[in-house]
C-alpha cells in the first residue's frame with residue numbers, strides 16, 4: 001500500500017481535477033469606484049454564458065470579453081460614467097483561489113458604435129498588473145518575489161475578492177471597455193492549460209483635457225500565444241522562483257506592476 005503524503009499543493013491539484021469542479025474559479029461581477037461597489041452584479045460587466053469557467057485557448061476571440069461577451073446588448077449591460085483619474089476596481093463573486101496575476105486592459109469604443117455593441121476587436125492598452133509580493137530584500141532594480149517554501153511565489157491577490165486600480169488621468173474622454181483578466185497558473189506548465197478569467201465592463205469616461213495617447217497597443221487574440229512567457233511557465237507553479245507577465249508594457253509609460261494590492265477591505269501587502 002502506498003504511503004501518501006498530502007501537501008497543501010496536493011489538495012489544490014486534487015480539487016482542480018474533480019470532474020466539473022468549479023472550485024477556485026471566479027467571475028468579475030461589479031465595478032468598484034472610489035472604494036464603493038457599484039450596482040447589481042453584471043449591471044456594468046458583461047456576463048459570460050459559461051458561468052465561471054476559464055478560457056484556455058489564447059487565440060480565441062473569446063479572449064476579448066469572454067464567451068458570450070462580444071456584445072452587451074442582449075445582456076442588457078449598462079455603461080457607467082466615470083472620471084479619468086478615478087480609482088476603479090473589480091469585485092468578484094468568489095475568491096481568487098488559484099496562483100497567478102490580475103491585469104486590466106482598456107479599449108476605446110469606435111466612433112458611432114454604442115458601447116454595448118462593441119465586440120472588443122480593436123486595440124487594447126494595459127493599465128494595471130498585480131503580480132507577486134516582494135521579497136524582503138527586493139530592490140527596484142531586482143524586484144524579487146517573496147517565496148513561500150511549500151507554495152513558491154506569493155501572489156499579490158491570493159485569496160482576495162477584489163482589486164482596485166487607477167484610471168489614468170490622461171485618458172481621453174469617450175466610451176471604453178475595461179477588461180479584467182485573471183491568469184491562473186496552477187496548470188500553466190502544460191501547453192494550453194493556463195486559465196484565463198475575463199470580464200469586460202462598459203464605461204463612459206469624462207476627462208478634463210485627458211490627451212494621452214494609448215500605447216503600446218495589442219489585440220485579442222494576438223497579444224499572447226500559448227508559449228508566451230507567463231502563459232506557459234517552465235516548471236510546476238510551486239517550483240518557479242520568478243515570473244514575467246504576458247502582454248505589452250503598461251500605459252501610461254513608466255507605470256509599474258503592483259506588488260501590493262488594494263482591495264475593498266484595504267491593502268494586502
Ligand SMILES: *[C@@H]1O[C@H](CO)[C@@H](O)[C@H](O)[C@H]1NC(C)=O
Pocket residue numbers: 059060226
Ligand atoms: C488556435 O491555435 C490552435 C493550436 O493551438 C489551432 O488549432 C487553431 O486553429 C487556432 N485557431 C485560430 C482561430 O487561429
Ligand SMILES: *[C@@H]1O[C@H](CO)[C@@H](O)[C@H](O)[C@H]1NC(C)=O
Pocket residue numbers: 049062066067068069070
Ligand atoms: C456562448 O456564446 C458564444 C459566442 O461567444 C456562442 O458561440 C456559444 O454558442 C454560446 N454558448 C452558450 C452555451 O450559449
Ligand SMILES: *[C@@H]1O[C@H](CO)[C@@H](O)[C@H](O)[C@H]1NC(C)=O
Pocket residue numbers: 135137138139142144
Ligand atoms: C535575497 O535573498 C535570497 C535568499 O534569501 C537570495 O537568494 C537573493 O539573491 C537575495 N536577493 C537580493 C537582491 O539580494
Ligand SMILES: *[C@@H]1O[C@H](CO)[C@@H](O)[C@H](O)[C@H]1NC(C)=O
Pocket residue numbers: 234235239240241242
Ligand atoms: C527564472 O526561473 C527559471 C526557472 O524557473 C530559471 O531557469 C531562470 O534562470 C530564472 N531567471 C532569473 C532571472 O532568475
